[in-house]
Amino acid sequence: MAELYSRRSFLAGALTAGMLSTSAGYFFTRRNKIQLTLATGADPTGGRQLLVSMWNRLNPNVQIQVREVNSSTQDQFLKFNETHADIFNLDVIHIPRFAAEGKIVPIELENDISLVAPVRRVCERTGTDQLWAVPFNSDVGMMFRRVTDKRADAPVTLKSVLAASATGPVTFAGQLDTVGRQTDEAFVCNVLEHALAQDEAILDEGGVLSYGLGQWRDALAPLADAIRRKRVVAAAGEDDTARAFQRDSLRYMRNWPVRYLPLDRAERARPDTAEIRIDRLPLGILGGQSLAVAADSDYRDEAVRAIHFLTDNPAQKLLTSFGFAPTSVDAYIDADLQEALPHLSLVRYAVEGSRPRPIHANYAEFARRFADHTRRHLHDGEELTQQFITDIRSVLR
Structure with a gap:
């Protein structure tokens, strides 16, 4: 090292x-x-x-x-x-x-x-x-992976992590909650990446969103289930996610590449960690x-x-x-x-291979509305309704 x-x-x-x-x-x-x-x-x-x-x-x-x-x-x-x-x-x-x-x-x-x-x-x-x-x-969003046995280690995706969380131990942390402006954007990026992991047509290569309500409900269903059953660590912001990953010796984390070098150096000093690796998401947010x-x-x-x-x-x-x-x-x-x-x-x-967020002068208002609707859906159990589509479409015209 x-x-x-x-x-x-x-x-x-x-x-x-x-x-x-x-x-x-x-x-x-x-x-x-x-x-x-x-x-x-x-x-x-x-x-x-x-x-x-x-x-x-x-x-x-x-x-x-x-x-x-x-x-x-x-x-x-x-x-x-x-x-x-x-x-x-x-x-x-x-x-x-x-x-x-x-x-x-x-x-x-x-x-x-x-x-x-x-x-x-x-x-x-x-x-x-x-x-x-x-x-x-x-x-770009990346998957961080704690390696304890190099011979038995293999990359995973957001989709496979959520699927495994249904029956196994809690192993994954992401920026899946928000407590205000300081953490809203990380939450938006993570929700978009989880939606893309289930349905690549949710957000295209030009940053154009789907306005299909049923499509959004299906794409977010696995994440909503994992959060409500507390099968993932839903942290607010990149710092809290990294702290949870280290404190609880979690196996996987979503974060940005600039976090890798200091985290890898710190974690290699632990006797139960061989190294930290990062893998690309199938479709990360740029x-x-x-x-x-x-x-x-x-x-x-x-x-x-x-x-x-x-x-x-x-x-x-x-x-x-x-x-x-x-x-x-x-x-x-x-x-x-x-x-x-x-x-x-x-x-x-x-x-x-990344996807951009909607490239629009009204992006900030879009993100505020998107975060409000999806947080209430993921954490409070509120159903996504046509109002979600109406709200985000109206600011991106």
């Missing part, structure tokens, strides 16, 4: 040194100093902040100041809208609304970077080669963050240059070493990254 993590640390250091030595194209020669403000959520890994620090070291007269905005995924638009910034680090679900309300301007992608197709699609400006925001890191230029920025050219530095292939490889799911094909096929992070290919397949 020590050798594995020493190799990862060495790789991160090597990538950092390599970026500094090959970034001449990102130097600014202006004499007067300016400051770019980057509005973003928290970064528990430190990887994003390291990239910003590298930019600042290269460009003493064009400094990036990070303004961390305390917001949930659901209220990011409102919180960011109250923040004056030159660059926004947007969750993918908010890009359509920022674009529709004229808060951001399109960007020509100048990097020699091959974006994974689903990641590019959610950022594109329709009918052009431009992007509304440049992908910074990707994300997530991630992207960098956009604020329409009212006084320094658009500088902001664009900074975004290209922070999202270019070397930056993608560095973020990958910190546990993020990369956006570019080059990071996934890098030999050093593949050796240090054996799970990387599985993350790529998961991202490539």
Whole structure:
């Protein structure tokens, strides 16, 4: 285990040194100093902040100041809208609304970077080669698996975990409850993934939902049964899910790839755990963050240059070493990254096969209504009615 993590640390250091030595194209020669403000959520890994620090070291007269905005995924638009910034680090679900309300301007992608197709699609400006925001890191729902006997271990799916829960012990935890805005979005993603595990036509590759009431009832029936009989751990949010997985030594968990490295390292120290593995879901929900230029920025050219530095292939490889799911094909096929992070290919397949949430400027209201109806159905036993379909359809027109 020590050798594995020493190799990862060495790789991160090597990538950092390599970026500094090959970034001449990102130097600014202006004499007067300016400051770019980057509005973003928290970064528990430190990887994003390291990239910003590298930019600042290269460009003493064009400094990036990070303004961390305390917001949930659901209220990011409102919180960011109250923040004056030159660059926004947007969750993918908010890009359509920022674009529709004229808060951001399109960007020509100048990097020699091959974006994974689903990641590019959610950022594109329709009918052009431009992007509304440049992908910074990707994300996708994954299945975590505690391995106790490697010879007897095999991957599972959400569908098979629910089926096994009917008669066996409780082995699975997911973000299957919500207590408000901070946990609503994780709940929505998990419910969509469980529905997709039963019926792939519930949400298509373009983020278009089915409006068939019977289809939704059937797709959510196994999950509703498991929750009501307490055959799964229904946690509120990613943190509570990870704590339940560790505290109760559960076999399986649904979470995001960035959780893998710290969790695997901690769990390997336990005598009853050989390792933690992650597997792709048949159809996971696509997530991630992207960098956009604020329409009212006084320094658009500088902001664009900074975004290209922070999202270019070397930056993608560095973020990958910190546990993020990369956006570019080059990071996934890098030999050093593949050796240090054996799970990387599985993350790529998961991202490539993922489904986006509805790509709509009214997404936040959709998610609120969707979470309200499905939580009452799953936890309180309320039947899904035609009002569920009416409510979600009305905001996605």
